[in-house]
Amino acid sequence: MPKQEILQNYARLLVRTGCALKPGQELLLTAPVEAAPFARLVAEEAWAAGAGDVIVEWADQPVSRLRYLHAPLSSFESVPEWKRALLNGAAGRGAAILTLDGDDPDGMAGIDPARFTAWSRASHRDCKAFYDGMDLGRNVWCIAGVSTPAWAKKVFPGCSESEAVEKLWDAILYTARADGADPAAAWADHSAAFQARIKLLNEKQFDALRYTSSNGTDFTVGMNPGHIWAGGGAETVDGTWFFPNMPTEEIFTSPHRDRADGVVHSALPLNYRGGMIADFWIKFEGGVAVDCGAKTGLDRLKSILDTDEGGRHLGEVALVPHASPIAQSGILFYSTLYDENAACHLALGKGFPECVEGGLEMDETALAAHHINLSATHVDFMIGTADLTITGIAADGSETPVFQNGNWAGAFAGDL
Ligand code: ZN
DSSP states (O other), X not given: OOHHHHHHHHHHHXXXXXXXXXTTXXXXXXXXXXXXXXXXXXXXXXXXXXXXXXXXXXXXXXXXHHHHHHSOGGXXXXXXXXXXXXXXXXXXXXXXXXXXXOOOTTTTTXXXXXXXXXXXXXXXXXXXXXXXXXXXXXXXXXXXXXXXXXXXXXXXXXXXHXXXXXXXXXXXXXXXXXXXSOHHHHHHHHHHHHHHHHHHHHHHOOSEEEEEOTTSOEEEEEEOTTBOOEESOEEOTTOOEEOSEESOOOEEEOEEEEEEEEXXXXXXXXXXXXXXXXXXXXXXXXXXXXXXXXXXXXXXXXXXXXXXXXXXXXXXXXXXXXXXXXXXXXXXXXXXHHHTTSSOEXXXXXXXXXXXXXXXXXXXXXXXXXXXXXXXXXXXXXXOOTTOEEEEXXXXXXXXXXXXXXXXXXXXXXXX
């Protein structure tokens, strides 16, 4: 298939499957200026799907960087009126929110983190309607990747710029299951398999999961009573099914914050705040990370654990098969959207309220009483090797295979 046709299919996939755009609905599209030709395809597809309006918010990371370097700190402490009107207004009108991400992973290196913190706090306060619209299931939203020169050169440093951009596009289209003849059908199958596995996991209500791998991982994590596995797509309050992340491969829940024992070894390096942590291990006792080691970036790893009390406990357990396209690509993308979908992972820090019954209505005290970890941080790290075994242990001690040789096993295997 000609590349232009594949890109057009990808644009259609993001509009119709990712955002599930309805006739008359507005699309708020954020796109990097480097990806303008692709953003135009998205606009074309949105109009073809009957969009009520298409608003494009151009993003230019080098210009943002200049602002972070030179603007007074006070300008990060409140969001300007026009931007509030743009974001809150679109959310209030029920817009679909589509973000194309092509940021250079190193593009904000060296910026004072206090500025990001200030801007993030101001954004969540002044654009509350916009963020609540996504967090509380009122607006559909989707984040997807686009190839840009700076990101592509980071992923493929040995290639010329134009080669790297092409290679990154190929990787984006392959991992988003958008390079075949019918991406929408591929996603319908992908989604059905997600739902079947989630249903099975939720029915099983394992008391614990035991992980073993030849790299030394030998670890058991306890599950919460009534825990909920989630993943794949999401549903708005009015019942629209959409995909917040394209690609997405993980099925996840939040474990019991005080039940993790044993040692986990990393399967992939972790890019944290512009620096690498590689070949590392963490030892847990009673849910607490009590010891750790790393060939690279030990101080960075310790800084995650020392964030706060919750930084030493787990907030997420995610299952990703080694056979998934992202793992098979073997590419380190330096982007969470891709890398966290590359392998089974755990996260240190904050757990997810939606992963316990009634959690979205609970305050922090209630969440803590349900053993959901609380923390200011949430950092994913990959532990899914090609020979990983995961065994589900029921309350009566009986064992069920969940993963063998890095992939779904037993009742979880095959085309569900
Ligand atoms: Zn995850």
